[in-house]
Amino acid sequence: MDTKRLVKEFTKGLWKEIPPFRFVLGLCPTLACTTTVSDGLGMGLCLTFVLTCSNVFISMLRKIIPDEVRLACFIVVVATFVIIVELVTQAYFYPLYMSLGIFIPLIVVNCIPLGRAEAFASKNSVIYSLADGLGMGLGYTMSLTSLAFFRELLGKGTIWGHHVMWSGFEPLSFLQKAPGAFVCLGLMLGIMNLVGSEK
């Protein structure tokens, strides 16, 4: 086992290939689940769990899964972990389950687990797939939380439900609505391109 490579696979998801900015995948939850920081963080962690587990399992099964039906197999593996997340959030994190709504079962069709399964886990060994899944998942969580931070701070004047802005602050409620999500993500993507292209 090569520690250097392990670290590389883990850290690439945190900045160099951070989804959804460098890889434009998994946009729907990025737009829908970022009205508050708690939603963004919750969604990110749900996806991290699904992605890490599905990466490990698909990597373990990579020699058994026939090539012709691999996408169907990937979907079944991902769906299994999504059902686990769905049941666990429903049982222990009910407010989160209610506010994320249909976006928890929709992790099944999120392009990130399927994309990583196809591009990485089906070609690499278990330990690297684990690092890749964990890194990508945490990168996605960071992206969602930071986008949610701006949308909640400027759109509602709160962070994690606490008022933090000064008393006369007029919230830009546009940012809490659907078009605000698109514009905010578009601007962040542009700024990330600017930062990334400096080197």
Next chain:
Amino acid sequence: MHHEVWHFSDYVMLVVSAIFINNILLARFLGNCPFLGTSKRMDTAFSMACAVTFVLGCTGPITWLIEKYLLIPYDLLYLETLAFILTIAVFVQLVEMVIRKISQPLYRALGIYLPLITTNCAVLGTCFLNIKEKFNFIQTIVFSVASAMGFGLALVIMAGIRERFNFARIPKNFQDTSIGLITAGLIGLSFFAFQGLAK
């Protein structure tokens, strides 16, 4: 469950609401990946819109029947996510095989978009919404088709605008996806004007 009688005008309202007010793409944030991926040219956008309308018009009612006559009677609701995604995947695969046998020109026009529809969360999302809103069978058919038409409308509008981007001078870092998202936000903003047409 209460049994309200739905008149023709209620169905018209459902259609108007699904296409303009709660547009699946611009207000509910479903199906963004294919939206940004296939909206660069008008002809691909139109093909994608047709393919989604057809698939959703069929899988919406099929998943409703599965829920009603398979999952509920046998107490298998926890398998909902898995059952729905597999239904969609199998249906899309069947349609692809049938189209390839019957019509080569149609296959060339739609073929490459069909696999993309499996992972289009607008399709799976609408199937979940049908269940969540407690629609009956007729309402499910109407809502599924109207949702898909809303998706198609947004996609075609977007493609029309994006074709014009070729003649615009956009800052380098904001090109492509970034400006695409901002444009989607502005289209969503203009769709706010339809609010008040129906609930």
